Amino acid sequence: MSSETGKILTTDGIPLEESLKQSEKKNKIKAFLLVAPLLLFLIITYMIPIGDMFSRSIDDKMVTNMLPKTYKAMENWDGKELPPEEVFEAFYLDYKILVKNKTAGKLQTQLNYEKNGFKSVLKKLARKQKKFGEGNYKEQIMKVHKRWRNVEYWRAIKRRAPSYTYSKYLKGIDMYSNEDGKIVQVTEDRRIHRILWIRTVEVAFFVTLFCFLMAYPIAHLLATLPMKYSNLLMICVLLPFWTSLLVRTASWMILLQQQGIVNDFFVWIGLVADDNRPEMMYNKTGTYVAMTQILLPFMVLPLYSVMKTISPSLMRAGKSLGATPATAFFKVYFPLTIPGIGAGCLLVFILAIGYYITPALVGGASGTLISNQIAYHMKSTLDWSFASAMGLMLLTGVLVIYWIYNKLVGVDNIKLG
Amino acid sequence: MSKKEDFVKFDKVDKSYDGKVLVVKDLNLDIEEGEFVTMLGPSGSGKTTCLMMLAGFETPTNGEIYLDKNPISNIPPHKRGIGMVFQNYALFPHMTVFENLAFPLKVRKMSQVEIEKKVDKALSMVSLGGFANRMPGQLSGGQQQRVAVARALVFDPSVVLMDEPLGALDKNLRESMQYEIKHIHESIGVTVVYVTHDQGEALTMSNRIAVFNDGKVQQLSSPDKLYEEPVNSFVAEFIGENNTFGGEVSEISNGTCRVKLEKGEIIANPISVKSVGEKTTVSIRPERALINPKDRMDNNQKGKIEEVIYHGDHTRVRLNLLGNSEFILKVPNSSQNLDIKLGNEINIGWNSHDARALDPK
Numbered sequence: 001m002s003s004e005t006g007k008i009l010t011t012d013g014i015p016l017e018e019s020l021k022q023s024e025k026k027n028k029i030k031a032f033l034l035v036a037p038l039l040l041f042l043i044i045t046y047m048i049p050i051g052d053m054f055s056r057s058i059d060d061k062m063v064t065n066m067l068p069k070t071y072k073a074m075e076n077w078d079g080k081e082l083p084p085e086e087v088f089e090a091f092y093l094d095y096k097i098l099v100k101n102k103t104a105g106k107l108q109t110q111l112n113y114e115k116n117g118f119k120s121v122l123k124k125l126a127r128k129q130k131k132f133g134e135g136n137y138k139e140q141i142m143k144v145h146k147r148w149r150n151v152e153y154w155r156a157i158k159r160r161a162p163s164y165t166y167s168k169y170l171k172g173i174d175m176y177s178n179e180d181g182k183i184v185q186v187t188e189d190r191r192i193h194r195i196l197w198i199r200t201v202e203v204a205f206f207v208t209l210f211c212f213l214m215a216y217p218i219a220h221l222l223a224t225l226p227m228k229y230s231n232l233l234m235i236c237v238l239l240p241f242w243t244s245l246l247v248r249t250a251s252w253m254i255l256l257q258q259q260g261i262v263n264d265f266f267v268w269i270g271l272v273a274d275d276n277r278p279e280m281m282y283n284k285t286g287t288y289v290a291m292t293q294i295l296l297p298f299m300v301l302p303l304y305s306v307m308k309t310i311s312p313s314l315m316r317a318g319k320s321l322g323a324t325p326a327t328a329f330f331k332v333y334f335p336l337t338i339p340g341i342g343a344g345c346l347l348v349f350i351l352a353i354g355y356y357i358t359p360a361l362v363g364g365a366s367g368t369l370i371s372n373q374i375a376y377h378m379k380s381t382l383d384w385s386f387a388s389a390m391g392l393m394l395l396t397g398v399l400v401i402y403w404i405y406n407k408l409v410g411v412d413n414i415k416l417g
Numbered sequence: 418m419s420k421k422e423d424f425v426k427f428d429k430v431d432k433s434y435d436g437k438v439l440v441v442k443d444l445n446l447d448i449e450e451g452e453f454v455t456m457l458g459p460s461g462s463g464k465t466t467c468l469m470m471l472a473g474f475e476t477p478t479n480g481e482i483y484l485d486k487n488p489i490s491n492i493p494p495h496k497r498g499i500g501m502v503f504q505n506y507a508l509f510p511h512m513t514v515f516e517n518l519a520f521p522l523k524v525r526k527m528s529q530v531e532i533e534k535k536v537d538k539a540l541s542m543v544s545l546g547g548f549a550n551r552m553p554g555q556l557s558g559g560q561q562q563r564v565a566v567a568r569a570l571v572f573d574p575s576v577v578l579m580d581e582p583l584g585a586l587d588k589n590l591r592e593s594m595q596y597e598i599k600h601i602h603e604s605i606g607v608t609v610v611y612v613t614h615d616q617g618e619a620l621t622m623s624n625r626i627a628v629f630n631d632g633k634v635q636q637l638s639s640p641d642k643l644y645e646e647p648v649n650s651f652v653a654e655f656i657g658e659n660n661t662f663g664g665e666v667s668e669i670s671n672g673t674c675r676v677k678l679e680k681g682e683i684i685a686n687p688i689s690v691k692s693v694g695e696k697t698t699v700s701i702r703p704e705r706a707l708i709n710p711k712d713r714m715d716n717n718q719k720g721k722i723e724e725v726i727y728h729g730d731h732t733r734v735r736l737n738l739l740g741n742s743e744f745i746l747k748v749p750n751s752s753q754n755l756d757i758k759l760g761n762e763i764n765i766g767w768n769s770h771d772a773r774a775l776d777p778k
Contacts, residue, residue, distance in 0.1 A: 311505060316501070318520070322498070
């Protein structure tokens with residue numbers, strides 16, 4: 001047989017190794033084709049939008065493309081004093097085209113982000129430039145508005161020269177690069193984003209904590225009750241899942257408002273005076289209550305699935321070995337539930353940190369989160385690049401939390417069910 | 418040290434879970450100190466419930482359990498000082514073998530030195546010296562079982578309970594573990610209460626066996642007595658193999674009785690029959706009935722061979738005898754010149770002493 005040559009042949013005479021590879025190749029292709037739709041779906045719905053978001057957040061080509069001559073002329077300008085005549089001329093020529101094409105509005109908006117009050121100056125220039133004569137554009141432009149004599153407006157234009165910028169990210173943490181190119185904080189009364197970031201993390205943390213404290217006993221009960229009761233309880237836990245998020249949030253609004261059921265109850269049992277009903281909505285309290293209730297199942301289910309696998313004889317063993325019920329719980333039962341706690345907390349925290357609808361409806365001014373700010377920029381100011389930058393910062397934050405979690409607990413310890 | 422009698426005592430214990438059915442009925446059981454007592458019975462006979470009541474995980478509905486003369490019904494499990502080996506081992510999966518064994522010592526606030534000494538000793542007792550730093554998941558079933566035994570013994574409990582501890586092991590391992598547990602018991606002299614449904618296990622290991630059925634102890638005696646002298650037909654049926662004849666007592670005198678069957682009559686040993694006319698089940702162990710007996714025996718019958726099954730060391734022969742077509746004989750394979758062939762008629766004999774007339778089934 002073929003063993004003399006050292007190679008094993010199949011009955012067809014093909015070396016066994018090759019024939020194995022061939023047959024496995026088929027399987028590999030089949031397996032790949034099976035996952036291909038999912039892969040495609042992920043690329044289209046996940047990778048591409050994130051990539052687009054990223055490029056949008058750093059993209060600054062719009063201004064660069066609208067003022068090509070200006071930026072070419074500005075190359076030699078040091079930015080200390082007013083630019084020379086050729087910059088003025090180039091700007092006039094660029095702007096003329098924009099006005100003619102009716103695209104000057106975009107430039108006005110963009111430059112107004114950079115320097116407040118730029119819009120009106122540019123609008124005035126758009127009206128006056130038709131009557132400009134040839135030559136000495138510096139004089140003519142400066143005559144239109146006195147702000148053109150202010151070097152800061154020219155610096156603002158120059159700052160937009162690069163095609164890419166990280167200014168949106170700086171803005172997300174209430175910083176900006178000033179006229180000298182240094183990164184500094186914005187004035188104190190305008191530092192709103194940092195407050196929102198801190199509040200978002202704080203709310204996510206406390207919602208996770210409240211969810212954990214409430215879900216642990218529920219999950220334990222679910223895992224230990226006889227089947228007929230635990231099924232009923234499970235339905236009660238899952239019921240919120242079957243209700244629309246909006247409906248749930250709206251029902252919290254009914255419950256929590258000043259003339260609402262909860263306040264009525266507090267007055268009835270004499271906890272608060274009728275004329276001094278506490279505000280439980282349109283502030284952080286409302287956000288905490290509603291978000292905890294809505295995210296509770298995400299904590300209960302991983303905990304339950306882990307607790308279900310813990311044999312009741314372990315607690316008995318602990319007790320029979322002389323541990324008090326409390327010791328047995330903390331030394332035996334609790335450590336075994338850590339994978340579930342990790343999964344539940346990670347899940348709830350990540351969901352809470354990007355929560356939008358609930359804080360928008362019941363949060364009021366002091367209960368809104370960073371995602372509401374992102375939505376505000378998407379819908380109202382239409383500053384999509386800033387919204388993208390903040391979205392990416394949120395995503396990065398989540399990834400960092402995931403990384404820390406992996407270092408501390410290990411993601412392979414997670415048990416979702 | 419003199420052994421204390423009734424070290425563990427069940428006194429008229431009843432247990433009901435639902436208020437309708439008693440799973441343990443009027444249980445009285447005394448266990449001597451240092452004894453190895455097995456609770457044996459089919460599933461649902463109440464034996465595990467008894468063990469759980471002794472461990473403190475269930476409370477008796479009525480009656481009292483005494484441990485060294487002290488009533489323990491109101492003592493929580495962790496204060497009873499009773500070691501327990503669970504059916505599925507119940508090792509703590511997040512602790513090493515060492516930590517598992519140290520657990521009962523730590524909760525008793527022993528010093529680290531003492532803990533290490535005791536754990537080492539316990540581990541070497543079950544010959545797992547080098548396994549202290551393994552996790553339970555890295556051990557085989559048999560090794561896990563030994564760790565569980567060591568853990569139940571490491572804090573020197575006065576009583577150790579074992580709830581079908583060998584149920585999950587394969588046959589060979591089970592047998593070697595039976596001997597190992599028996600030897601550990603003999604060497605340290607702890608009182609062991611052992612629950613099993615495997616009669617072989619019970620016969621091998623125990624000093625005394627309590628056979629449970631229907632929430633009651635049917636018989637409590639040493640393994641040999643249990644096998645040789647069952648007091649009722651349930652025990653006779655449950656322990657070992659057994660040939661039975663149902664009939665009616667026709668005569669009773671001088672320690673023997675005559676039992677009239679549908680076809681024929683046998684002379685038997687009256688155990689639970691008192692008077693003529695009573696219904697009875699006569700039980701004969703297969704090895705007590707001989708083929709072509711040389712000595713004179715007071716029961717001699719002819720039977721027709723219906724089945725012959727070769728078992729290696731012996732041959733099982735099924736006969737039709739006195740209308741019972743399930744009559745089993747065990748014939749050692751050394752015996753020769755026997756006419757064991759399908760369809761042959763052979764002479765069967767047994768002593769009336771070995772035919773026990775018990776309660777009717």
